[in-house]
Amino acid sequence: MKKNLILTLTAIVLISLLLAGCATNTNEAGNAGNTKKEKAKEITLAYVAWDSEIASTNVVREVLESKLGYEVEMLQVDAGPMYVGIADGSADAMVAAWLPSTHGENYYEPNKDKLEDLGVNLDGTKVGLVVPTYMEISSIEDLKKEEVGKSLNYTITGIEPGAGLMTATEKAIEEYGLDDWNLLASSSAAMAKVLQDAYANEQPIIVTGWTPHWKFAQMELKYLEDPQNVYGGDEQIHTLVRLGLKEDQPDAYRFLDQFKWDPADMENVMVDILGGMSEEEAAKAWVEANETKVNEWIAGIK
Structure with a gap:
């Protein structure tokens, strides 16, 4: 009888341990599943x-x-x-x-x-160089003209340094022989503000631009032609x-x-x-x- 009781107690302990292990594994699996779900x-x-x-x-x-x-x-x-x-x-x-x-x-x-x-x-x-339509220039080649350069202080207003559009504009300055010109790095917001201020007073301004952008809905602007295709097409x-x-x-x-x-x-x-x-x-x-x-x-x- 005593032997049977010992065997019974031993079996109960083993079953309890097995159930605890299963519960732990189930919880771990559930937690792993929850973690995966949360990550997803x-x-x-x-x-x-x-x-x-x-x-x-x-x-x-x-x-x-x-x-x-x-x-x-x-x-x-x-x-x-x-x-x-x-x-x-x-x-x-x-x-x-x-x-x-x-x-x-x-x-x-x-x-x-x-x-x-x-x-x-x-x-x-599209990306490129943008000016107001009231300016009487139509091509990047026009920037070689002395009167155009002086009217714009030989400055192109750009955006964040390192942007692909800035790299392309640096290449355009080189390809078109615009040795006297400077590309002014700023930010997208600062470029837009400078453009708005100049446009409001019908002053000459040239900026790096792209579409879609709200500035084309708010102002009458145009891209300068790029005969050397520095900026690429659409x-x-x-x-x-x-x-x-x-x-x-x-x-x-x-x-x-x-x-x-x-x-x-x-x-x-x-x-x-x-x-x-x-x-x-x-x-x-x-x-x-x-x-x-x-x-x-x-x-x-x-």
Whole structure:
């Protein structure tokens, strides 16, 4: 009897230990699953502080958060670090790759094997040198004229140093023999303010410019012809993601792969921000007003 009791108690202890182990394993598996799920609902978007990219990245953030339940980190950087961040995995995605010319040679080509290009999200973009239509010049070649140079103080107002557009403009100065000219680095916002002030007083001004941008809706502007094609032709904005995003975060990947809109869409968001809305408010307003298009972006995501 005593022997049977000992065996019974031993069996109970062993069963208890086994059940405890199973419970621990179940909890660990559950915690691992929760951790994986939580990780899958976090994403980092890299972008440059161009008005166009502020608009697009905030719209993407709004859709990820309000429609797909993601927690989104916004990482504002210069163009070079934006590409490196996607390539090394410190950022998950961007919708701000201007290709093939603006970002191609310096940023995309060195990193293209370490990231995934999901293709075009916006067609019909352009970059170059921009002046008000009241100025009587039409080509970059005209900048060689002494009277033109003096009227503009031999200065082109640019944006952030290191931007692809700035690199292209430095090349344009060299290619067109504009030895007396200076490219003034500033920021996208500062460039726009200088342009607005000059335009209001009909003063001569030349800036680095791109479309889509709200300045073309607010002012009568024109691109200077580029006979040597330094700035390239029409460009597209591409969506780039880190390698492995499709497996790690399939919902975000599918949305980013299906994200595509028009210059008019982007300009609407930019104009709202210019009018005083916060970036978040403008993005939310656009998403709420464009339900059909947004539903196309998230089609097939459960």
